[in-house]
Amino acid sequence: MAGTVKYARLESPSARERLKRRRQPHWQALEEGKVHLGWQCWKGDLAGRWVLRRYIGKHKSGQDENGRDKLVAKYRMLTLGLADDANGAPSDGVKVLNYEQAKDKALAMVASPKDSKIQRITVRQAMDRYIEFKRSEGKSVADVQSRGTAHILPPLGDLTVSELTAETLRRWLATMAASPAQMRPKKGKVQYRPEPDGDEAIRRRRATANRVLTMLKAILNHAYDEGHVTHRDAWGRKLKPFPGVDAARIRYLSIAEAQRFLHSCDPEFRSLARAALETGARYSELARLEVVDFNPDSSTIAIRKSKTHKARHIHLTEEGAAFFTAHCAGRSGPELMFDHAAQPRQPQADRSSGVSAPWKAAEQARPMRQANERAKLHPPISFHGLRHTWASHAVMNGVPLIVVAQNLGHKDTRMVEKHYGHLAPSFIADAIRAGAPKFGIEPDAKVTVLR
Template sequence: MVEKVRDRKMDTPNARKALPARGKPYYRTIAKGLHLGYRKGQTGGRWVARHYVGEQDYVVETIADADDRMEANGTTILTFSQAQDLARQLHAQRNAPAPKAGPYTVNDALDAYVHWMEGKRKSARDTKWRRSLIEAELGDKEVAKLTADEIRKWHRKISETPPRLRTKKGKEQRFREPASDSASIRRRRATANRVLTILKAALNYAWREGKVDSDKEWRRVEPFEDVETARVRYLSIPEAKRLVNACEPDFRNLVQAALQTGARYGELTRLTVADFNPDVGTLTISESKSGDSRHVVLTDEGKRLFTQLGAGKQGSDLLLTNAAGNRWGKSHQSRPMIDACATAKISPVIGFHGLRHTWASLAVMNGMPLLVVAAQLGHTDTRMVEKHYGHLSKSYIAEAVRAGAPRFGTVEETNVVGMGG
């Protein structure tokens, strides 16, 4: 997902009041070849986008009014954040690949789909990573001539290919040793299903854009069934406490924030003091994986944590920073998480994303409705929550079995306590 740029002079209407009125916009670079500008007038300002078009030349266009005097409406009046989104979309349209002459291939469909995702602020990282699994067999195929049998054959081949290993650029791709146990087969089929989903999404986009007359061929291809049954790893309350206590102070704040919110690592690292509303006890996640914003409701414990994190800071300051006072970067959480798990004697090691699973799993087991869990996590419906956590929720079946199943009295009592407490 594209990260938002912050600028203390332009972030908020109050900050922009201090800027002198002038005809030349105040510019901020938000992407390569793209600047967002604020042209300050006597009674308010307007947002402009400046696009680099080559040979030291730029094109400047006015895109909307700033929210200086009126609330932003998302169309004609925009916040600094919304103006960035629109400027990026306009820039992407200007730099969109020219229509290609000749057959429209699967590779063309993937290119167009990734371009659309990035313009909509959706994360295209997974698509970019997995598209090589599509290109190898189907990339040069003409979309209009692609058959269901070809897709099924490719889908089956993906499911039978061992997982890829990290390989240096330009070297032949390396793979793990093939495994034939049921768990390995299930995982490979689950991977094949995820790649099939990407292929279908790209082909569906091509169909909606009129690049092909029919979608019937790929609609006939079914994914493998009953393969998404992996156990979600989560921590018990005692394990979570041990983990928190084992962390270095700066990383401890990040871990506690994840346990209190269920938010993703990237969402947490972008939080500012202004995103925390102590009056109602909520956090605003302005940039999520789907591109939508959401409000996360905090417990009293969570409110205390974020009140402490924001103490003495300005509204535009980051809530969570590393020991040097800088923002946590990509993958910077991996090594501290491994070290903390080792110190806390948590085995197998759990990844940082497992803290999100921990919040959701414990919430479901405490009886929180799945719809509420989905809203907190940022899902548009309960399907993903039901898939991963539905088995943890209280049900009349589980209650009936525990109430009516026979007891044999053959299990001996023991005073041995597990590490989980």
């Protein structure tokens, strides 16, 4: 059985005010050696929180020099609620508890058989609850589900959240970064994408690992906010992402490449690709557009649902407005602006029936690959690269970064500065071109550029 703990005076706010602020709670034994009521208040917090700690037995922790198992006491902890401290809110019996209310709630939870399920919440259960929470807010969970299923659940899914350690998570992060990239599974079998060795391949894998780490932290923080764990030390300041791996090289098309690319697209895909180049909108945003979303009077496109769930209006150039005017001419308002021929369910089905379907997730991949091959673009461009192309040329042409950010749907200029700021005309570039040394070296007339 666990040993005794030092008794702390927790009965009143004034008594708790005299206790030291620290990460480790101050305890009172409700059942000696088995159940403890604690008060935890970190430095700088106005009020503390009540926590329940239960002894669950001794677990092995390695072996001693004689080969015998080392046994250490194991506890499970659960947050009960905030404390009615002098600088905090008064007790309401639900979220804010005084000493007697916290003690009663702790004893009731000890007596409840359901308590063990709450305390033993696993990473898999935490992820399911997080996904349910995001769905209730109307947010997309596809990325969390796909990345979580591939990278989080296999190694961590059955581990208890309250028993995670920073060392375990650091090892998981390093293993994921060192593993090859996964492809879409076929017939339930996981396949891996071959990647060339080198600094860029390492950077990409570490950047992916950082994105998955961000998702895992969001899942675990939600479990903490819901009161299933009492602390987040394991994934807090001790667990850091890989530094300096977000500086991706932005691939964008030159004007000549963009023209060659569009001429290489299939006719039904060309209008969608042209819209991406004229607006900088995301694929999912364009796939949802209806004819009524184009306003020819103001030369704008209304994006009603975006990645950030905030509506915006994209302003078009004269060339872009002319394209959308021609594309939407004679069509009804609620009609999808961009569609394509429906894929037949049977190989022998007639594709000339005129049935159309919306562009769905990942359906742009094949026509993009074909257009890249026909246009001989090396390296190839992705559909998202068309968004980069619009933004890059807008910045190089002197459009203010805040305007570019608003058209792209960013809440501020940080992302635009990060990816495109080096392309913007600046006093540094002007000063270098005006004052840097010029050596007067004439090009060799015998040297010609190979086309």
